[in-house]
Amino acid sequence: MAMLASKVTPRLACALRTRTFATTTAARTTSVTLKALGLDSYNLGVFNGTWGGNGDVVETVNPATGEVLGAVQQANAKDLNETLERAASAAKQWRMVPAPKRGEVVRQMRNALAEKIEPLGRLVALEMGKILPEGIGEVQEYIDVADYAVGLSRMLNGQVVPSERPGHAMMEVWNPLGVVGVISAFNFPVAVYGWNSAISLVCGNAVVWKGAPTTSLTSVAVTKILAQVLETNGLPGALCSLTAGGADIGQAIAMDKRVDLVSFTGSTNTGRKVALTVQERFGKSILELGGNNAIIVHNDADIDLAVRSVLFAAVGTAGQRCTTTRRLFLHEDIYDTFIDRLKKAYSQIRIGNPLESGVLCGPLHTKAAVALFEQGIVDVKAQGGKILYGGNVLQNLQGNFVEPTITSIAHDAPVVHREIFAPILHTIKYSSINDAVDWNNEVGQGLSSSLFTTSPERIFNWIGPSGSDCGIVNVNIPTNGAEIGGAFGGEKETGGGRESGSTAWQQYMRRQTCTINYSGMLPLAQGIKFE
The missing domain is CATH 3.40.605.10 (Aldehyde Dehydrogenase; Chain A, domain 1)
Known part of the structure; x- marks a missing residue:
């Protein structure tokens, strides 16, 4: 984000309105997109029946290319x-x-x-x-x-x-x-x-x-x-x-x-x-x-289904969903096999311009997010964890691109309890399903969670009073991709709010309880006599 002068002078406003973009494919795409939506290189950002704005002018930037997309006059x-x-x-x-x-x-x-x-x-x-x-x-x-x-x-x-x-x-x-x-x-x-x-x-x-x-x-x-x-x-x-x-x-x-x-x-x-x-x-x-969401994969789970689910949940939107999977608890019997398959799946992810066909992972939104990703990798190593896959900023690409990353680390490491809004997936081995559920619940956030199993007993314990403490509790699907018919939101540090369905x-x-007396008498509640 580039901040211009605090207020737009007539000269600056004219310059912004008449800005011409370089004749690149990206610029042409931007120009066509803005025109189709009634936008220009300079736009008013206050609407209350009429358009206006007297605050700062902010330029927004394409995080994949660094290209300035346009400017919006903010409110004061x-x-x-x-x-x-x-x-x-x-x-x-x-x-x-x-x-x-x-x-x-x-x-x-x-x-x-x-x-x-x-x-x-x-x-x-x-x-x-x-x-x-x-x-x-x-x-x-x-x-x-x-x-x-x-x-x-x-x-x-x-x-x-x-x-x-x-x-x-x-x-x-x-x-x-x-x-x-x-x-x-x-x-x-x-x-x-x-x-x-x-x-x-x-x-x-x-x-x-x-x-x-x-x-x-x-x-x-x-x-x-x-x-x-x-x-x-x-x-x-x-x-x-x-x-x-x-x-x-x-x-x-x-x-x-x-x-x-x-x-x-x-x-x-x-x-x-x-x-x-x-x-x-x-x-x-x-x-x-915030969300610090976990998937638990038990040893009786459908591994193919679980790997595909984790891939989308951890890498989709480059890890920038509030429902992104950030912690993965794997039963010790399947840990090595699952990690091998997950690393293979990660290696097939195409990273790049989000408008290009076949790309599955775009950029992080800002340079600040890239810095948080880098600090997260440093913290993983400092707290006894290992990088199993990725861990690098992709300097060969123009925008804010990082490698989707898989770590191996203790469930109670401080970095695991901190939500990093980037594609870093912490994997933890467990032997007891009760431990895995407890570890799911031990973080401050409580948005989304999922268990992969074929056991009815484990399923109903998971969604019951001793199971997940999250607002969204799934079975055999990812932590993200919520449908609009259900109430969306979470508990604890996620805030307790609910939106959508x-x-x-x-x-x-406003809820109002209304009582209408049509009797002509005045009987009081609880049998009270006041005569």
Whole structure:
């Protein structure tokens, strides 16, 4: 990420708007992609019904090539204040629209996203660095969540509760919160916002979004698509507001009482600060924080299935998913065989430009991530571990490329308990399944986990009260690739938040218990007499 002058002068703005890219294949791809999404080399990053921005200008960079993709004018405090005012006003209008009608608008957003799935997925690959199939798959995830939200708009059901008092009716009613602030991370610059916005909208809320500064172009592109749908329906654009910015904007969102719910996705350390800030003003928060996920492979497992699963879970998105497998517990009977097969599979991974066909591992997102990878390798060696495969930065490639790495190390080494957002897989040998489950649970994070076995007894113990303590508990599938129908999130330092499916929608609404007396009498609960 390259930071320009704090404010755009007319001269600088003109220069950015008229920037011409070198006539390379990469530059032509960028130009075509930006044009297809209504973007330019310079873009405004604040939307609240109108486009603007008075904060810093940030250039985003292709992590595979170092190419500058474009620049986005970020928000400042004044922009955020104006946006929150408009969002709060829009929420009052939106909450009076019947939920199924709100669902119809989200359905139109779903269709508009589907029309742009290829260029938007390509922009994700260019700006974030994940391979093109994953970029397109991420946009598809937003589309799928929108489908889910449309159906949900007719099922925001409360319940009737039996009253102990004669002539009384008691029921549970759900009403909109107001304004939902979404602070999303670089690694899923479309899907995480999609989970929150689609469901927030059908629940009757306005949404204010602050994406990661390093993926600001994607934030602007998505907002442009949604804004057009709102305009077509005669609705205020502030329902899907955007305030591109850095930590200062995120902190201001967390502090502002006009934001009824803050959904934060990011590191545990930052999430802890967000949670304390929001709780101090008695706001609501959804936290999706760190993951230090494990796969356990027992000696009765389908080895072919397990190897393929570990490969995708550990190497997919270059290890930059919150659900990436970072710890692999292998039964001692199969350890050597499994490692041999896994190393062979790793050797066949093609690393390179994520837009090229056949590439399975793209770059890390930033140079800082490469430095964390290098420090992780140093720590493994210093703490008694061995590098079984990889461990190197790929200096022969132009971008932020590293080798997917396999280590052998003790389960309680400090580096194993620290989430390194890179493709480093720690392998640990075990003899007792009870030990493996305990080791799965001993880290601070509690997002995703998986057990490979064919034993019903072990399966049901694994998903039971003495099994995995994670929010996502799988059997014979990877730790990543969660479906939108289930609630997504984890326990402990992962934050306890839940997004996407199941009853996650309830977090975006106010629960009200309503009692109606139609008897003309005043019997009190618990038989109390007050006469």
